[in-house]
Structure formats: C-alpha cells, structure tokens
Amino acid sequence: MKITVNVWRQKNASSKGRLEKYQVDHVSPDMSFLEMLDTLNQQLMAKGEVPIAFDHDCREGICGSCGVVINGLAHGGQLATTTCQLHMRKFKDGDNITVEPWRANAFPVIKDLMVDRGSFDRIIQAGGFISAHTGSAPDANGTPIPKENADLAFEGAQCIGCGACVAACPNASAMLFTSAKVGHLGLLPQGQPERQQRVLKMVAQMDTEGFGGCTNIGECTAACPKEIGLHFISRLNRDLLGATLRGGSTVD
Amino acid sequence: MTTEIKPQVDVRLPVEYTDARVNANIPAGPIEQKWSKHKFEMKLVNPSNRRKYTVIVVGTGLAGGAAAATMAEMGYSVKAFCYQDSARRAHSIAAQGGINGAKNYRNDGDSVYRLFYDTIKGGDFRAREANVYRLAELSVNIIDQCVAQGVPFAREYSGYLDNRSFGGAQVSRTFYARGQTGQQLMLGAYQALSRQVAAGNVDLNERTEMLDVIVIDGRARGIVTRDMVTGKIESHLADAVVLATGGYSNVFYLSTNAKGCNVTATWRAHKRGAFFANPCYTQIHPTCIPVSGDHQSKLTLMSESLRNDGRVWVPLKAGDPRSPDKIPEDERDYYLERRYPSYGNLAPRDISSRAAKIVCDEGRGVGPGGLGVYLDFTAAIKRLGESTVRERYGNLFDMYERITGENPYKGPMRIYPAVHYTMGGLWVDYNLMSTIPGLFVGGEANFSDHGANRLGASALMQGLADGYFVLPATISNYLAQGGLEKVDTTHSAVQEAVQSVTALTQKFLDIKGTRTVDSFHRELGKIMWEYCGMSRTDEGLRYALQRIPELRQQFWTDLRVLGSGDDLNQELEKAGRVADFIELGELMCLDALERAESCGGHFREESQTPDGEALRNDDDYCYVAAWEHTGEPSKAVLHRETLHFENIHLAQRSYK
Ligand SMILES: Cc1cc2nc3c(=O)[nH]c(=O)nc-3n(C[C@H](O)[C@H](O)[C@H](O)COP(=O)(O)OP(=O)(O)OC[C@H]3O[C@@H](n4cnc5c(N)ncnc54)[C@H](O)[C@@H]3O)c2cc1C
Ligand code: SF4
Ligand code: FES
Numbered sequence: 001m002k003i004t005v006n007v008w009r010q011k012n013a014s015s016k017g018r019l020e021k022y023q024v025d026h027v028s029p030d031m032s033f034l035e036m037l038d039t040l041n042q043q044l045m046a047k048g049e050v051p052i053a054f055d056h057d058c059r060e061g062i063c064g065s066c067g068v069v070i071n072g073l074a075h076g077g078q079l080a081t082t083t084c085q086l087h088m089r090k091f092k093d094g095d096n097i098t099v100e101p102w103r104a105n106a107f108p109v110i111k112d113l114m115v116d117r118g119s120f121d122r123i124i125q126a127g128g129f130i131s132a133h134t135g136s137a138p139d140a141n142g143t144p145i146p147k148e149n150a151d152l153a154f155e156g157a158q159c160i161g162c163g164a165c166v167a168a169c170p171n172a173s174a175m176l177f178t179s180a181k182v183g184h185l186g187l188l189p190q191g192q193p194e195r196q197q198r199v200l201k202m203v204a205q206m207d208t209e210g211f212g213g214c215t216n217i218g219e220c221t222a223a224c225p226k227e228i229g230l231h232f233i234s235r236l237n238r239d240l241l242g243a244t245l246r247g248g249s250t251v252d
Numbered sequence: 253m254t255t256e257i258k259p260q261v262d263v264r265l266p267v268e269y270t271d272a273r274v275n276a277n278i279p280a281g282p283i284e285q286k287w288s289k290h291k292f293e294m295k296l297v298n299p300s301n302r303r304k305y306t307v308i309v310v311g312t313g314l315a316g317g318a319a320a321a322t323m324a325e326m327g328y329s330v331k332a333f334c335y336q337d338s339a340r341r342a343h344s345i346a347a348q349g350g351i352n353g354a355k356n357y358r359n360d361g362d363s364v365y366r367l368f369y370d371t372i373k374g375g376d377f378r379a380r381e382a383n384v385y386r387l388a389e390l391s392v393n394i395i396d397q398c399v400a401q402g403v404p405f406a407r408e409y410s411g412y413l414d415n416r417s418f419g420g421a422q423v424s425r426t427f428y429a430r431g432q433t434g435q436q437l438m439l440g441a442y443q444a445l446s447r448q449v450a451a452g453n454v455d456l457n458e459r460t461e462m463l464d465v466i467v468i469d470g471r472a473r474g475i476v477t478r479d480m481v482t483g484k485i486e487s488h489l490a491d492a493v494v495l496a497t498g499g500y501s502n503v504f505y506l507s508t509n510a511k512g513c514n515v516t517a518t519w520r521a522h523k524r525g526a527f528f529a530n531p532c533y534t535q536i537h538p539t540c541i542p543v544s545g546d547h548q549s550k551l552t553l554m555s556e557s558l559r560n561d562g563r564v565w566v567p568l569k570a571g572d573p574r575s576p577d578k579i580p581e582d583e584r585d586y587y588l589e590r591r592y593p594s595y596g597n598l599a600p601r602d603i604s605s606r607a608a609k610i611v612c613d614e615g616r617g618v619g620p621g622g623l624g625v626y627l628d629f630t631a632a633i634k635r636l637g638e639s640t641v642r643e644r645y646g647n648l649f650d651m652y653e654r655i656t657g658e659n660p661y662k663g664p665m666r667i668y669p670a671v672h673y674t675m676g677g678l679w680v681d682y683n684l685m686s687t688i689p690g691l692f693v694g695g696e697a698n699f700s701d702h703g704a705n706r707l708g709a710s711a712l713m714q715g716l717a718d719g720y721f722v723l724p725a726t727i728s729n730y731l732a733q734g735g736l737e738k739v740d741t742t743h744s745a746v747q748e749a750v751q752s753v754t755a756l757t758q759k760f761l762d763i764k765g766t767r768t769v770d771s772f773h774r775e776l777g778k779i780m781w782e783y784c785g786m787s788r789t790d791e792g793l794r795y796a797l798q799r800i801p802e803l804r805q806q807f808w809t810d811l812r813v814l815g816s817g818d819d820l821n822q823e824l825e826k827a828g829r830v831a832d833f834i835e836l837g838e839l840m841c842l843d844a845l846e847r848a849e850s851c852g853g854h855f856r857e858e859s860q861t862p863d864g865e866a867l868r869n870d871d872d873y874c875y876v877a878a879w880e881h882t883g884e885p886s887k888a889v890l891h892r893e894t895l896h897f898e899n900i901h902l903a904q905r906s907y908k
Contacts, residue, residue: 012819030544038549045768050815053822057510059550062435063341085654111820121338125450129443130402134322134720137400144411154404188402
C-alpha cells in the first residue's frame with residue numbers, strides 16, 4: 001500500500017516544530033506502525049534527509065517507550081494496543097495519517113516525536129514504592145493475600161508508564177498513571193504502612209510537575225494500552241481523602 | 253544436603269589447563285558452604301565509611317537496578333546509567349514466563365540441590381558448579397525480597413503463591429505474574445531504585461550511553477558516556493564499576509531483544525582488557541512468531557509457558573498444502589512427543605529449537621516460506637475450556653492476534669525459533685569480577701551461570717541474585733581491601749578515553765558513504781544466523797570469518813550517518829553499536845570454530861550422535877573459553893578455564 005504521513009518535525013526542545021508531509025511507498029499490511037516509520041526513515045536517508053526521531057525499544061507493548069498521537073488518538077486508538085503493536089493492516093491504501101508527539105506541559109518535546117517523561121519517574125520517586133531494604137524480607141508465603149486483592153493489585157501494576165493517559169486527557173492529568181501505582185501498592189498488606197504518606201506525596205509531586213487536574217472525563221482509560229480502569233482513580237481519591245483527614249498518619 | 257541423583261555414564265576426567273589469568277577464585281570447602289563461608293571471610297566496609305566510595309552501575313535492568321538500589325541502601329554513593337528515557341524500561345521488563353525459586357512450596361521434591369543439578373545439566377555441563385550452587389541457594393531469598401517489595405506474583409484462592417513448571421524442569425518451581433513476570437520484577441527493582449534516588453543516594457542518568465571504561469593503574473576507575481540528548485561526552489570516576497548491560501542477541505539483527513540492546517558496554521570493556529567468555533553460546537528460543545517479511549525489525553517471543561498446554565506438530569508429509577484443521581491426527585507428527593517421550597513438548601529450548609529446524613529442513617514446515625511449526629491448543633481448549641485457556645494465556649493469545657491478524661483460539665499458532673538470549677559474556681570470577689580488577693559484571697552481560705544453554709525462568713533469577721545479593725557483598729570486599737588512589741579527570745587515562753570516544757563519534761559522521769546502519773546490521777545478522785545460528789559447521793564458520801571482515805571494511809568506508817554529534821542522533825547511536833556487533837560477530841565465529849564439539853545451544857554438525865543429538869566432547873572441551881583482545885578480533889588469544897565437576901558427574905544429557 002501507499003500511505004501519506006504528516007509527521008511532526010522539531011529539531012530540539014527550544015525550536016519550533018511543524019508538520020511535514022511524506023509519502024511512504026511500500027507499506028505491507030504486516031508491518032507494525034513503527035516498521036512503517038523505519039521504512040520511511042530508510043527512504044529519507046537514501047535522499048540525504050535526517051530521519052525522524054521516535055522513542056521505542058521492546059516493540060512488544062511492554063516497555064512503554066513508544067507512543068505517538070495518530071490521527072488525534074494516543075497510540076492510534078486501537079483497543080489495548082501500544083503504537084509498536086499497532087499494525088498497518090488497520091489502515092487502507094491511500095490513507096493520510098497525522099503523527100504527533102504526546103502534548104502536555106509536563107512532557108516537553110525533545111525532538112520530533114520524542115518527549116521527556118521524567119515527570120513520571122519523579123512521581124514514583126516521591127512515594128511509589130514499598131520500603132523493603134534488601135535482606136529484610138520474611139518468607140514469601142508468610143502473609144497469604146486473598147487472590148482477589150492480588151489480582152486487582154496486579155491490574156494496577158500492569159501500567160507501562162507510556163503516558164498515553166496524559167496525552168489523551170484534555171487536562172493533561174496524570175491521575176490514571178498515579179492511581180495505578182497507588183492502587184497496586186495500597187491493595188497489598190506490604191503496602192499499608194506507607195499508604196497514607198504515599199498518596200499524599202505522589203499527588204503533591206503530580207501537581208508540582210504541572211499535570212492538570214482530573215475532571216472524570218475518562219479519555220485516559222480509553223487510550224490506555226493496559227486498560228487500567230477508572231476505579232483506580234476512585235480508589236486514589238478515597239485514599240487521598242482519608243490521608244488528608246488523618247494528616248498523613250497511619251494511626252486512626 | 254544429600255542427593256540421590258546418580259551419573260548415567262562413566263565419569264571422564266577433563267584435560268587440565270592451567271591459566272592464571274582466568275583463576276575463578278572459588279572458595280574452598282563443600283559446595284553447600286562455599287558462599288556462606290566466603291561471605292564471612294570477605295572484608296566489610298564500615299557503614300560510616302561507605303559514603304566515601306562511589307560505585308558506578310551501568311544498566312538499570314534486574315541486575316543493575318537491584319545492585320544500584322541495594323548498594324545505595326547500604327550507604328555507598330551510586331551513579332547509575334541507562335540508555336532508555338527511564339530506568340524502568342530496561343529490557344528485563346519484557347520477560348514473560350517466570351522466575352525460578354527452589355522454595356519447594358509444592359512439596360514435589362524440589363530443593364536447592366535439585367535446582368543446582370537441573371541448571372548444571374540444563375547448561376550441558378559447561379557452567380561453573382560453585383556459581384550455580386550459589387544461584388540456586390539465593391533463589392529463595394529473591395522470591396522473599398520481591399514479595400516484600402509488592403511484586404504481585406500469581407496466587408491461588410488460598411492466598412498462597414502459585415507455581416508452575418517451566419521448560420526443562422520436572423518440578424513446579426516457577427513463580428510468575430501472568431505473562432508479565434519480568435515487568436513486575438523490573439518494577440520492583442525500579443521502585444527500590446527510585447526510593448534511593450529520592451533519598452539522594454543514587455545519581456541516576458537516563459538517556460546516557462556508556463562508551464568506554466577508564467582503566468587506571470590496571471583497575472577500572474570510571475566510564476566515558478555520551479548524553480544522548482545533548483551529545484555531550486563526559487567522564488565519570490568511581491572506585492568500582494559494574495556493567496549490567498544485558499545480552500548481545502541483536503548481533504543477529506533479528507532477535508526477541510529490544511531494539512536498543514547492544515554489546516557496546518561489554519565490548520568496549522573487552523577492548524580495554526576484560527576477557528570475553530564463550531561468545532558463541534547463544535540461545536535460540538523455540539516459540540517465537542515467524543518472520544513476516546523484509547520489513548521485520550524484531551521478533552516476538554511467545555512465552556514458553558504455552559508449551560505446558562500447547563502441542564507442537566507439523567504434517568507428516570513434506571509440502572502438505574492442507575490447512576491444519578483438514579489434516580487428520582494420524583497424518584500429523586507431534587515430533588517433540590515422539591522424540592522425547594518423557595519431556596514431550598517441554599523439552600529444553602536448544603533441543604526443541606533444533607527439532608523445529610530439522611522438520612522445516614525436511615520440507616515439513618508450515619506457513620510462508622515453510623519456516624514455522626504449529627503450536628496447537630485444540631486439545632487444551634477441549635480439556636480445560638476456552639475460558640481457562642484465556643485465563644492462563646489470554647494476553648499472549650491477544651498479542652499473537654495483533655501481530656499476525658490470526659485468531660489462535662480458532663486455529664493453531666505458527667511458531668519458529670528465534671535468537672533470544674546470550675549465555676556468553678564477559679568472563680568473571682566467583683566474585684563476578686572481570687579480568688580488569690574493579691570491573692564487575694552482572695546479569696546477562698556476564699557468562700557465568702548458564703553454561704551452554706539457559707533453562708527457562710533462570711535469567712531473571714540470575715540477574716536478581718547478582719544484583720541484590722552477590723555484587724553488594726563482593727564489591728564491598730573489593731573496596732575494603734583498599735589501595736585505591738584518588739583520581740581526577742585531569743589524569744591522562746581519563747583524557748585519553750574521552751578523546752578516543754570523541755574521535756570515534758566524529759569518525760562515523762565523517763564517512764559520508766551511501767549505506768544506512770540498518771543495512772549493514774541486517775547483512776551481519778544474515779551471516780550470523782546462517783553460519784553461527786542453530787547449527788554450525790567448520791566450513792560455514794570459516795566462510796563467515798572471511799565475510800565479516802569484508803563487511804567491516806565496507807562499513808567503515810560506505811556508512812552514511814546524517815545529522816550531527818551535538819544533539820539527539822539515533823543513527824549515530826546505532827552506528828556505534830553495529831560497529832561493535834561486527835567485531836563481536838567475528839569473535840563469536842572464531843569461538844564457535846574453536847569449539848569443535850556440540851554442547852547446549854552450540855550445535856556443531858560434525859559432533860552429533862547417530863540419532864542427531866548434540867554430542868559433547870568432555871575430553872577436549874570441558875572448559876570456559878575466555879578470549880583476550882589483542883588489537884583485532886581475529887587475533888584474540890584464548891585462555892581456558894577448566895571446569896571441574898565435583899558434585900554432579902559429567903553425563904551425556906538425555907531428555908528422551
Ligand atoms: C522476550 C524475552 C522474554 C524473556 N523471558 C524470560 C523469562 O520468562 N524468565 C527468565 O528468567 N528470563 C527471561 N528472559 C531473559 C531475561 O529477561 C534477561 O536475560 C534479563 O532480564 C537480563 O537482565 P539484565 O539486567 O542483565 O539486562 P537488561 O534488563 O537487558 O538491562 C540492561 C541495562 O543496561 C543498559 N545499557 C545497555 N547498554 C548500555 C550502554 N552502553 N550504556 C548505558 N546503559 C546501557 C540498558 O539501558 C538497561 O538498563 C527473557 C528475555 C526476553 C528477550
Ligand atoms: S495508565 Fe495506561 S496510559 Fe497511563 S501510563 Fe499507565 S499504561 Fe500508559
Ligand atoms: S516499544 Fe516498548 S511498548 Fe512500544
């Protein structure tokens with residue numbers, strides 16, 4: 001197939017970007033979206049033009065590196081699919097595709113389709129962990145955890161930190177990302193001692209980074225390749241309210 | 253602990269080589285006591301002095317992330333590096349199936365000794381006993397540590413941890429988190445690391461690629477890096493350096509590894525004096541999605557756990573054009589069940605991969621180009637129901653469908669072997685220290701624990717054993733021995749390393765040829781797959797050893813890298829990696845040629861049993877091949893570390 005793509009080109013963080021139009025001639029339906037960009041890059045380099053920069057690594061939908069807005073939809077809009085797992089068979093010969101980076105104040109563009117998601121790391125650093133010093137662990141089967149809780153914790157833990165939720169949200173809120181981690185750790189007995197502090201600190205960091213507030217629109221979960229549910233946001237809000245009322249103390 | 257496992261054939265004594273350059277420093281004493289005794293005898297650094305020591309950790313995967321977090325917790329000043337935009341994205345994130353732990357929670361006869369035995373045997377008697385025993389011993393602590401961090405392993409309704417069996421094992425000792433075990437373990441290590449970053453104990457440098465090791469007075473004292481956003485080339489000094497930079501499967505271009513996985517860190521260390529061990533030992537994983545066309549940029553693994561319920565088959569007749577559902581039972585060849593009745597579809601990876609190659613070479617392969625075999629769940633769906641199969645493998649089935657456009661609930665999957673893991677890596681002693689004092693190597697980047705073939709669910713275990721438990725102890729011992737002079741960036745060795753990286757970076761840009769990095773990488777990959785892949789011959793390897801230097805010559809005269817070195821330039825990054833892969837490829841072929849026996853993933857056609865199984869030659873090859881760089885890959889000097897099997901007797905491996 002032949003595809004026309006309009007790709008965001010931006011030399012670096014301080015320069016202005018714009019959409020550039022390219023034609024990709026030999027697109028196979030079995031190609032992934034990133035393989036289509038690879039093909040375009042080979043074409044560009046043959047002509048002596050600088051290739052398009054985009055983040056990617058595993059190309060298996062698990063590392064969370066990739067992610068672009070395709071025709072206005074984060075990761076292209078296919079249910080539960082990252083950009084690297086989106087395949088060209090979802091497009092038609094002659095299609096026109098617009099490809100842009102995530103847009104959010106807290107994710108500044110570095111070059112072309114690449115953004116800086118360091119703000120996500122800083123949210124985790126603020127409290128997205130259980131303080132378990134290496135060597136201090138009791139036997140793994142010492143504390144049985146009801147399967148239901150463990151499964152729900154796992155659901156939240158699946159977040160790949162891609163940022164699609166932020167890109168999809170009209171407020172550029174990081175609530176889904178943050179709540180997935182708060183939920184994961186808060187559902188486990190090991191996560192209880194730090195539960196109040198965790199939610200307060202992570203939410204404060206989220207605000208510091210310049211992410212927007214959550215107004216329950218739900219675009220985030222629709223774009224999320226791991227289908228993290230909105231119930232994690234409700235859970236975070238409950239925890240946040242409780243923690244605020246208790247002033248962050250674990251003692252009732 | 254005692255064992256009832258008896259050797260199956262006569263014990264043969266290996267040839268003895270003595271080479272002081274590769275002294276493994278294995279502690280004396282019975283195998284069960286070596287590690288605890290060694291831990292007691294090792295020197296310690298007083299907690300109040302630890303902050304004065306800087307340790308560089310390159311890589312934030314399971315091995316590096318765990319090591320950096322743990323050493324920071326202990327009080328050392330840690331500087332960590334990774335090439336991705338976040339430490340969480342190291343390739344460990346992609347591991348699917350699970351992690352072994354000799355917990356014996358199933359009461360099915362597992363023990364530390366059995367895991368040790370299985371790993372030695374699985375590695376086809378080409379791993380060091382003492383290291384493997386320690387690995388098995390630490391496996392239980394890893395599971396505890398991860399659960400304490402909140403890693404959500406699968407659980408049963410009772411609330412206790414679930415286990416499953418995994419390729420090559422007859423006990424259920426694998427802990428898992430659906431098909432995302434690596435991700436969950438990785439996030440556990442990343443979160444531990446994040447906590448230390450917040451505490452100010454780790455200086456974390458993302459999007460920063462290590463391009464050289466700084467060696468001063470014979471010791472590793474730092475690294476040279478390039479900031480991948482600004483292009484800035486810088487030196488970082490330390491008292492010890494850890495490389496935990498993963499494997500080099502991407503030398504084959506197509507592999508199940510992430511696109512960025514590379515050999516650069518370890519290769520550049522090799523060129524500075526670290527020996528490279530067993531480079532030819534590569535693991536070809538039997539269950540991957542077959543290649544779909546020339547555009548293919550990587551291959552996708554379908555977790556081996558699928559073989560627990562899926563049956564592997566091809567048509568009995570070569571060139572059978574019928575669709576799988578039209579082929580009756582008696583015209584199918586369930587070749588793994590036929591050839592390996594006691595292990596069946598769970599036969600180890602090297603054996604399953606080669607068996608797939610054989611039936612495809614016979615013209616019985618399925619799908620485009622005849623390069624595929626069926627993995628069939630019809631029987632499992634009948635027996636367990638679709639919903640149970642979905643519960644177990646749902647995400648894998650979905651992934652298969654996304655990539656191929658075919659529904660695996662309706663018809664069998666097509667799979668084919670793909671390069672997956674590299675057992676070879678930098679040579680290390682029992683303390684995980686390379687031949688450059690002060691340079692430690694952990695995880696897939698070292699060669700140490702898997703011999704010639706790695707068992708499923710063992711790499712995650714090894715990465716975390718190295719990172720959480722071994723490196724923090726052995727590095728403390730190294731630092732406590734003292735003798736480390738103060739160094740600063742004005743030192744001539746630092747200047748020289750920075751200049752050489754700067755010059756090399758510019759060199760790629762100055763060639764201004766016609767071919768892209770990828771075109772060279774693909775060509776190298778084809779040579780490696782053809783001649784140094786699933787089956788190798790003297791003739792083929794010699795041919796490859798001719799072709800690779802020619803390719804290298806073309807690379808250095810006809811490469812095209814556009815843009816500049818002063819900002820983000822992904823082609824420039826790739827150029828450096830491919831330059832190193834080309835050199836490594838040559839050493840791999842040399843190593844494969846030198847080892848004229850078959851063992852594990854290394855199958856030399858000249859060395860096989862009458863029924864086509866790998867034939868080891870313990871008389872001549874019971875050693876680790878550690879290569880010393882002397883200027884050119886072709887001139888590398890071989891050092892042999894003899895392997896001694898004092899606990900498990902050398903036996904021909906059989907999975908019949
Ligand atoms: C698809 C897949 C599935 C797997 N499934 C399993 C499984 O089920 N069970 C199992 O036990 N094993 C499995 N494995 C193997 C296992 O995942 C790996 O061997 C293991 O995770 C490697 O961990 P590591 O810490 O050594 O390296 P990695 O996780 O690869 O980390 C390497 C780190 O080094 C950094 N790095 C590399 N080069 C440089 C450089 N030059 N400069 C700076 N930083 C650098 C990277 O940024 C990264 O942080 C699987 C592997 C694959 C590919
Ligand atoms: S919540 Fe979903 S969309 Fe947001 S970062 Fe996590 S995986 Fe990506
Ligand atoms: S490249 Fe890893 S999720 Fe897409």
